Amino acid sequence: MASDIPTLAINDLTVAYREKPVLWDIDLEVMPGALMGIIGPNGAGKSTLIKAILGLVKPASGEVRIFGKPYREQRQLVGYVPQRSSVDWDFPTSALDVVMMGMYGKLGWVRRPGKAERERALECLDQVGMTAFAERQISQLSGGQQQRVFLARALAQDAQLYLMDEPFVGVDATTEQAILGLLRRLQGQGKTVLVVHHDLETVSSAFDQVAILNVQLIASGTTAETLTPENLRKAYGARMLTRLELPTG
Amino acid sequence: MDAGLTIILLCSLVAASGALLGTFLVLRRMAMLSDAISHSIVFGIAAGFLMFRSLDTLPMLIAASATGLLTVLLTETVLRTRLVKEDAAIGIVFPALFSLGVILITRYAADIHIDVDAALVGEVIWAPFDTIFIGAFEVSRALVTMAVITLINLAFVGLFYKELKLATFDAALAASLGLMPALIHYALMGLLSVTAVSAFDAVGAILFVGFVIVPPAAAYLLTERLWTMIAVGIGIGVIGSLSGYFVALALDASISGCMVMMLGALFLLALLFSPSRGLLAAYLRRRRQKWEFAAQLLTMHLLTHEGHPDEAVEACTSSLPGHLNWGAAFTEKIIHRAQSRGWIDRVGEQLRLTDSGRVQARSLRKA
Numbered sequence: 001m002a003s004d005i006p007t008l009a010i011n012d013l014t015v016a017y018r019e020k021p022v023l024w025d026i027d028l029e030v031m032p033g034a035l036m037g038i039i040g041p042n043g044a045g046k047s048t049l050i051k052a053i054l055g056l057v058k059p060a061s062g063e064v065r066i067f068g069k070p071y072r073e074q075r076q077l078v079g080y081v082p083q084r085s086s087v088d089w090d091f092p093t094s095a096l097d098v099v100m101m102g103m104y105g106k107l108g109w110v111r112r113p114g115k116a117e118r119e120r121a122l123e124c125l126d127q128v129g130m131t132a133f134a135e136r137q138i139s140q141l142s143g144g145q146q147q148r149v150f151l152a153r154a155l156a157q158d159a160q161l162y163l164m165d166e167p168f169v170g171v172d173a174t175t176e177q178a179i180l181g182l183l184r185r186l187q188g189q190g191k192t193v194l195v196v197h198h199d200l201e202t203v204s205s206a207f208d209q210v211a212i213l214n215v216q217l218i219a220s221g222t223t224a225e226t227l228t229p230e231n232l233r234k235a236y237g238a239r240m241l242t243r244l245e246l247p248t249g
Numbered sequence: 250m251d252a253g254l255t256i257i258l259l260c261s262l263v264a265a266s267g268a269l270l271g272t273f274l275v276l277r278r279m280a281m282l283s284d285a286i287s288h289s290i291v292f293g294i295a296a297g298f299l300m301f302r303s304l305d306t307l308p309m310l311i312a313a314s315a316t317g318l319l320t321v322l323l324t325e326t327v328l329r330t331r332l333v334k335e336d337a338a339i340g341i342v343f344p345a346l347f348s349l350g351v352i353l354i355t356r357y358a359a360d361i362h363i364d365v366d367a368a369l370v371g372e373v374i375w376a377p378f379d380t381i382f383i384g385a386f387e388v389s390r391a392l393v394t395m396a397v398i399t400l401i402n403l404a405f406v407g408l409f410y411k412e413l414k415l416a417t418f419d420a421a422l423a424a425s426l427g428l429m430p431a432l433i434h435y436a437l438m439g440l441l442s443v444t445a446v447s448a449f450d451a452v453g454a455i456l457f458v459g460f461v462i463v464p465p466a467a468a469y470l471l472t473e474r475l476w477t478m479i480a481v482g483i484g485i486g487v488i489g490s491l492s493g494y495f496v497a498l499a500l501d502a503s504i505s506g507c508m509v510m511m512l513g514a515l516f517l518l519a520l521l522f523s524p525s526r527g528l529l530a531a532y533l534r535r536r537r538q539k540w541e542f543a544a545q546l547l548t549m550h551l552l553t554h555e556g557h558p559d560e561a562v563e564a565c566t567s568s569l570p571g572h573l574n575w576g577a578a579f580t581e582k583i584i585h586r587a588q589s590r591g592w593i594d595r596v597g598e599q600l601r602l603t604d605s606g607r608v609q610a611r612s613l614r615k616a
Contacts, residue, residue: 080421
């Protein structure tokens with residue numbers, strides 16, 4: 001990929017549910033190799049932003065481009081980790097099978113995953129330390145293990161841009177470390193990663209860049225320059241901030 | 250072909266084709282949509298008859314699938330107002346279409362063979378006598394139709410297994426990968442409608458739901474993989490049909506009614522005795538945990554008093570029920586359990602921790 005084309009370019013994006021704007025005139029460019037946290041209060045439209053990038057919600061105006069082209073032409077380049085709670089984990093299937101779902105897009109219609117896909121899925125499980133659980137029914141995994149299966153599934157998508165919706169919610173310390181390590185590895189491979197994040201205290205240690213969102217884009221850029229009390233006050237309101245330990249770095 | 254065999258085969262095919270689709274309905278928590286569709290098609294059958302002036306298979310199938318999709322679309326439209334919840338939306342749409350169908354039949358089509366009783370529970374008993382010739386073979390028309398429908402459902406699930414699986418488990422990912430979960434959803438609903446109208450004469454609108462939902466619901470309790478859930482669901486459906494037929498002969502009662510009753514009985518068996526998720530397994534697991542916990546508590550108790558002057562009293566079997574507030578029989582059971590785990594030795598009335606019992610108690614104390 002030519003490095004002067006942004007991985008992700010969002011221009012004047014507005015998303016509305018029944019005339020109520022959820023995202024209002026968002027402009028955001030993310031360059032290859034960025035590891036960016038998306039933060040903002042509840043209802044700020046963080047998940048909606050990810051869904052709009054993936055074409056899962058229709059924008060009222062504006063456009064999203066992935067390496068210069070619309071999403072539907074670039075599906076293969078984008079990996080998605082939805083919120084863990086968005087699926088029913090009692091579904092009768094194994095961890096390995098869930099990981100293989102990440103390759104369904106490349107397989108296309110009707111073609112079934114085979115031996116090659118199975119081996120690739122096992123590699124992805126290995127990268128998140130879940131090899132031992134490959135054949136386990138997914139309902140028997142802990143929350144953190146389920147999250148790691150989701151990450152392995154995104155790895156199986158073998159994408160250039162990864163969109164992750166709250167991967168740190170409700171996970172144990174082992175999983176948190178595993179996710180952080182994985183994010184760094186992906187960045188090291190030149191991939192671009194966008195992570196919806198809710199924990200302000202860990203933002204600066206986990207992400208180089210940050211986008212602060214509250215319906216509008218409040219600010220975006222390097223974590224050091226963007227994560228200022230001023231910007232956070234704009235996003236979260238003054239009252240909220242008195243309770244927050246503001247990161248100073 | 251023998252009438253009894255025809256009926257058994259026909260209903261087994263209804264069960265198999267139903268379970269193929271029903272598995273996905275159960276997993277998507279849309280079981281009641283099958284109820285809605287199987288009722289709404291009464292409207293489809295009546296409207297189809299008035300339009301085409303025939304009860305031939307093909308126009309019926311077209312009318313039925315159109316009505317099935319209409320049911321789903323109307324339900325979604327009502328839902329989209331956000332003024333009505335999903336279950337209520339289903340409950341508003343299908344009785345409306347069903348009653349419209351009943352009105353059309355009684356007002357304009359009173360002379361055709363559809364009557365309202367048959368619309369509810371079916372008349373499988375007639376199926377063997379309406380026959381067609383395939384080459385030199387005379388076979389039941391309904392059996393041929395149902396066999397074709399089963400093959401279509403099998404081909405649909407076989408071809409689009411991966412798409413169905415992902416659309417059911419994670420529709421958002423399916424959509425982001427371009428695998429069109431909405432299209433899959435409507436195809437599923439269309440096929441369900443076609444299956445319902447094909448099974449209509451045999452089992453009727455209400456009992457069809459039993460064939461679609463009960464076998465997969467039972468299979469869900471017995472399996473841990475999607476394809477085994479489908480296979481076991483089909484198996485349960487066939488067993489229910491077979492056994493229900495003979496129960497109906499013995500009781501001289503409604504055949505489809507007895508079949509669905511047997512399916513219900515099989516579900517009950519799965520609910521009680523499923524090795525992994527059944528109620529009995531859960532009860533035994535809880536009881537085992539309770540005993541295990543009590544045995545651990547006993548080792549803690551012994552460790553606490555070990556080497557103290559009161560040890561002789563505290564470690565005495567006869568004093569334990571009072572001190573730990575346990576019944577005498579329960580105390581005896583727990584002592585046995587701790588002994589068999591190698592945690593304690595028993596000398597007369599005195600209990601002593603073994604080395605492994607001491608390790609066990611210390612690890613608990615740390616935790």
